[in-house]
Amino acid sequence: MSSTPESAAPSVPASVLSVVPVMPVVVAHRVEDAVQIARALVAGGLPAIELTLRTPVALDAMRAIADEVPEILLGAGTVLTPGHAKQALDAGARFLVSPGATPSLLAGMADTGLPFLPGTATVSEVLICLEAGITEMKFFPAEVSGGAPYLKAIASPVPEARFCPTGGVTPANAPTYLALPNVGCVGGTWLTPPALVEQQDWDGITALARAAVSLAEA
Numbered sequence: 697m698s699s700t701p702e703s704a705a706p707s708v709p710a711s712v713l714s715v716v717p718v719m720p721v722v723v724a725h726r727v728e729d730a731v732q733i734a735r736a737l738v739a740g741g742l743p744a745i746e747l748t749l750r751t752p753v754a755l756d757a758m759r760a761i762a763d764e765v766p767e768i769l770l771g772a773g774t775v776l777t778p779g780h781a782k783q784a785l786d787a788g789a790r791f792l793v794s795p796g797a798t799p800s801l802l803a804g805m806a807d808t809g810l811p812f813l814p815g816t817a818t819v820s821e822v823l824i825c826l827e828a829g830i831t832e833m834k835f836f837p838a839e840v841s842g843g844a845p846y847l848k849a850i851a852s853p854v855p856e857a858r859f860c861p862t863g864g865v866t867p868a869n870a871p872t873y874l875a876l877p878n879v880g881c882v883g884g885t886w887l888t889p890p891a892l893v894e895q896q897d898w899d900g901i902t903a904l905a906r907a908a909v910s911l912a913e914a
């Protein structure tokens with residue numbers, strides 16, 4: 697029997713798309729901000745975070761969240777290479793998200809043993825993922841790639857694929873995406889506006905998280 701403190705952390709989900717209706721995509725410039733954002737999201741009812749590997753502090757921020765906010769499901773975004781996937785695993789990520797889906801990236805993410813959402817924007821990319829046994833994907837960049845009408849159009853030809861549309865998703869258009877049968881959740885950065893982070897307005901982020909949960913329930 698294990699005595700590690702992993703009981704505090706959510707287990708790795710079978711379906712990343714089913715954890716929260718809105719996946720907060722976060723770009724953190726300071727480790728402490730990332731920890732406070734994670735706490736604010738949990739308080740607002742969104743116990744998941746896709747922390748992008750876009751900043752120099754991202755891996756340190758992941759380690760800090762894993763230590764200090766173990767109740768949040770921690771994911772790494774902007775996974776561009778197999779090396780990123782391994783670094784994210786080592787930093788405590790429990791799922792991975794990438795903006796694209798090259799064969800080596802798919803293999804590198806699969807090697808971690810973590811669930812992952814490869815980025816797709818065309819039917820051929822969707823088919824490449826399905827051929828690899830991957831049915832959950834990011835649709836990126838969602839709005840400029842055809843938005844909800846595009847996903848609606850491919851639902852019948854490729855019904856096995858389910859998506860997290862991200863990129864240009866807002867509180868205004870999220871309900872339209874969430875109503876589609878092939879959408880499990882949507883992703884976006886709107887929950888962590890730079891101005892609120894700059895002001896360290898963590899209650900403001902909690903309020904945005906609550907609003908996102910409400911719009912998904914509406």
Ligand SMILES: O=C(O)C(=O)C[C@H](O)[C@H](O)COP(=O)(O)O
Binds near residue numbers: 862
């Ligand atoms: O770099 C990545 O892999 C990403 O995660 C891209 C983000 O998902 C989008 O940039 C979010 O788009 P907005 O919500 O419109 O700001």
